[in-house]
Amino acid sequence: MHDMQNSVRTTTKNSTIAVEWKIFGPLVRSSAGKIFVGMVALVSSTIFVVWASVILGRICALLGSSGVELSNTWVLMAQFVSLEILSIMAQFLSRHYLAMGTNKVLRDLRVALFGKLNELPMGYFDVQPLGRIITRLTNDVEGMEGFFSGGLARITTACVQIVLVLIGIVFISPGYGALVVASAIPSLGFSWLTRKPVRYWLGENKIRNAHVNSTLAEFIQGLPVLRVLGLEKWSAQQFAADNKRFLESSFKVLSWNSFIRPVTVFLSMIPTLIAVIAGAWFLMHGRVELAAIVAVVRLTERFSSPVRVVTQEIQVIQDAAASANRVAEMLAERGEENPSAISTPKHGAVIEGNIVFNHVLLSYKPSRDILTDFDLHVPAGQKLGIVGATGAGKSSVINLIPGLYRPRAGQVLVDGVEVGNWDLSSLRKQIGYLAQEPFLAKGSLGENLLGPGWKDDHALRNKFLEAVQACGLSAVLERFPGGFDYEVREGGSNLSSGEKQMIAFMRLIHEDRPILLMDEATSCLDKTWESAIQRAVLVLMSQRKRTCVIIAHRLETLRSCDRVIRMRAGTIVADGLPNEVLSKDSLT
Numbered sequence: 085m086h087d088m089q090n091s092v093r094t095t096t097k098n099s100t101i102a103v104e105w106k107i108f109g110p111l112v113r114s115s116a117g118k119i120f121v122g123m124v125a126l127v128s129s130t131i132f133v134v135w136a137s138v139i140l141g142r143i144c145a146l147l148g149s150s151g152v153e154l155s156n157t158w159v160l161m162a163q164f165v166s167l168e169i170l171s172i173m174a175q176f177l178s179r180h181y182l183a184m185g186t187n188k189v190l191r192d193l194r195v196a197l198f199g200k201l202n203e204l205p206m207g208y209f210d211v212q213p214l215g216r217i218i219t220r221l222t223n224d225v226e227g228m229e230g231f232f233s234g235g236l237a238r239i240t241t242a243c244v245q246i247v248l249v250l251i252g253i254v255f256i257s258p259g260y261g262a263l264v265v266a267s268a269i270p271s272l273g274f275s276w277l278t279r280k281p282v283r284y285w286l287g288e289n290k291i292r293n294a295h296v297n298s299t300l301a302e303f304i305q306g307l308p309v310l311r312v313l314g315l316e317k318w319s320a321q322q323f324a325a326d327n328k329r330f331l332e333s334s335f336k337v338l339s340w341n342s343f344i345r346p347v348t349v350f351l352s353m354i355p356t357l358i359a360v361i362a363g364a365w366f367l368m369h370g371r372v373e374l375a376a377i378v379a380v381v382r383l384t385e386r387f388s389s390p391v392r393v394v395t396q397e398i399q400v401i402q403d404a405a406a407s408a409n410r411v412a413e414m415l416a417e418r419g420e421e422n423p424s425a426i427s428t429p430k431h432g433a434v435i436e437g438n439i440v441f442n443h444v445l446l447s448y449k450p451s452r453d454i455l456t457d458f459d460l461h462v463p464a465g466q467k468l469g470i471v472g473a474t475g476a477g478k479s480s481v482i483n484l485i486p487g488l489y490r491p492r493a494g495q496v497l498v499d500g501v502e503v504g505n506w507d508l509s510s511l512r513k514q515i516g517y518l519a520q521e522p523f524l525a526k527g528s529l530g531e532n533l534l535g536p537g538w539k540d541d542h543a544l545r546n547k548f549l550e551a552v553q554a555c556g557l558s559a560v561l562e563r564f565p566g567g568f569d570y571e572v573r574e575g576g577s578n579l580s581s582g583e584k585q586m587i588a589f590m591r592l593i594h595e596d597r598p599i600l601l602m603d604e605a606t607s608c609l610d611k612t613w614e615s616a617i618q619r620a621v622l623v624l625m626s627q628r629k630r631t632c633v634i635i636a637h638r639l640e641t642l643r644s645c646d647r648v649i650r651m652r653a654g655t656i657v658a659d660g661l662p663n664e665v666l667s668k669d670s671l672t
Contacts, residue, residue, distance in 0.1 A: 111192045118185035122178045123240070129174035130245045134252035134383065136167035141256075141379030178241070186232035193228070196415060197221055203419035206488045210448060218301065219294040220414050224407040227290070231404030239401060242390030246272075249383045249390075256383075257376045260366050264380055267358040271351035271391050275344075282340050287406040289333040296326045352391035356384040420487065420508060435514040435598045436499050437464035437631030439485060444494035446480055446654075454480045455654040458494070465629040467621070469642035469662065472651035478635045481651075482601045485633070486515045498599075516597040518605035522588030524576035529561075530568035533591050538568065548594045554627075555593055555620035560586050581608035589617055593624065600624070600632040606641060618644050639666050 112119070143160045197220065209217070250268065254261040303310065303319050310319050363377035439462040446455040454477050462468050470478045483489050484496045487503040496503045498511065525531070530538040534548060545568070552558050563583065564570035576584045585608050592600065600621070606614045622644060624630060634645060642648050648665040650658035658665045 111189050111196060114192065115185035115188045118181045118188070122181035122185060125174045125178035125181065126241055126244055127248070129171045129178060129241070130248045132167045132171035132174060133245070134248055136164050136171065137252070137379045137382040138256060139164045139167065140382055141375035141377070144374060144378040175241070182240070190225070190229050190232055193411070194221075194225060197225070197411065200415055200417070200419075204417055205420045205490070206483070207448065208417060216294045216298050217414075219290075219297045220411060223293060223297075224290070224411050227403045227407030228411065231401065231407075238393055242393040245390040246394075253380050253383050256379050257366075257372050260362060260372050260376065261380060263362050264355050264359045264384060268352075268355045268391075270354065271348055274351055275348055275391070275394060278340070278344050282337070282344070283405065285333055285336040285340060286403050287409070289330070289337055290403075290406050290410065292326070292330040292333050296323075296330050299323055299326050348391065356381065359384045433499070433510075435511070437598045437629065438462070438497075438499050439599070439631060439633075440495075440497040440500075441481070441484070442495040442497065444484065444491045444496060446477075446484065446489065446491050448489075453654060455491070458654060458656070460649070460656065462631055462633065464499075464631055465625070467625060467632040467644070467646045468634070469645035469648040470633065470635045470651060471637070471639070471642060471648060471666070476651040477654040478651055479603055480654075482517075482603050482633060482635060485599070485601060486512050486517065514597050515599045515601060516592045516595050518585075518588055518592055518600075518602045520585075520604035520607055521581075522576070522584045522605075524572050524579070524584055524587065526574040527572060528568060529564055529566075529570040529572055529587070532572055532587060533568070533594060548590075551593050551596070552590055555623045556616055557586070557590060557593070557620055560590060582610070582613065585609060586613060586617075589620070593620065596628075598628070598630055600630055602632070602634045602636075604635055604637065606636070607638075611640075614638070614641065642666060 139160055143157060143164065146157055146160065201217075250265050253264050299322060303323065310316060359377070359381045363372065363380065366372035367374060367377060439460075441458050441460040444455050444458040445453060446458070447453045458477070458481070460481070470481060472478050480489070484491060484503070485498065487496075487506070487508050490504065498506065503511065528538075530545075534541070534544055538545060549558070552560070561567050572579065576587075579587070585605060589605065606617055609617065618641065621632060621634075625632060634642065636642050643662045643666065645662050647660065648658075648662045649656050650665050
């Protein structure tokens, strides 16, 4: 069984790799022109180098012969200098255009990854640690950036030089050149054979680095709890253990590179040694001219340098390959939309607010069902309250309505259309959602309530103030010095939980959406402000027919509802008027 699992994993991994590199195609395509010009300039630069080496050999041969005319030598020297200058100019152009093209690819990659975050289903974030996701967006992209920003140009230059230099050596003198080229095989073979262990330990290093980031993110989020419970020493030990494993893999990478680089440098010098020794023997026997020997020796020097570059950059190559592999895995993840339904026109219309759950079965993990054969009908304009113990499935009911999760069986219908057949963007723009922990962005209070550009839109501000005043919540703005200009820190860290909930509710008023979903949205408010928000909800629903679904543990919060259901283990155990259901709930 274990072998079968390994086989499945290997097959899956291999099939993923086959698809992964295709994912980068659209990103590279937009910069293909610049990359092509850079590659042409790079090949041209190497051709100029080979040509210059041949001319240098002719210069040396002329200077060593008797009766040479100085004018012929000056012409050859001018050609040699011109070719070297052209080679430098071509190298500049190649690096310039490659850098422009690759940096645009990296920019598009970052945009694509962030866009992918908005496409991924919520189930992805339930199983993927936050640190791993952040590592994909930071360390892995930086690993690719290290390759594309400089490594690609250096490595490509080196590889093109190696190939053209070896071809040039054979072209200058086939027999002598073939012997010199054969002596280059050990250095190239050694670099090829050592690629696998380096790639393995670089991949392992990245996995362990992601685990360190995951542990760090988890402990930072739970820092207050860790301190209250006195678990600082335990958390430090856990973090130290993860860092030790990461350090071990880092040492492995360094050890392999420390071994590979000097050996490759030594092996790359063999062609030059062979070129000199064999050249002397061929010259003594009259089988090769001095000009050919000088050109070949010059080219072997050009060979050893790029081989050293490839060896020095092998870690960058492998690091970029491991990073690209992990980034591609994330880009290949299936988004929310069902691929089989992409060709089907999506439903998009103004929502009335009629919600139906029809024999819904929901499970986040195969081993545990959250909702079991769940049936519920919420007519448009009804204010429904949901009560139940922790883990009863209350939040799951709310999360199914905007399509954050999809049921394993059954249907969730909005206005008679299954959520999966709605255009999700259109559906969600018409649903107001209030969570227990609201999201606030760094910026002014006005930006969090009204969005960017609120200062220049006086009509929008006046409309918001009228809506807030009509709901009896105008006093909320007076709590914040400067009103709309009050600066909100990242995550609302300078606000209390209750203040964040009030701001989120005012934002909901401004959005004016036909379906309101509230998940413990007043849990951090005192009775005065909770009552104010309950009255505001009633005002909202009286102004326009809205469907409102409220989850709360406080019974008083639900007494103003038209109807209340009580849930237990993913099923409805009571359904009726608030006084009836809540009195039963208080007795259990």
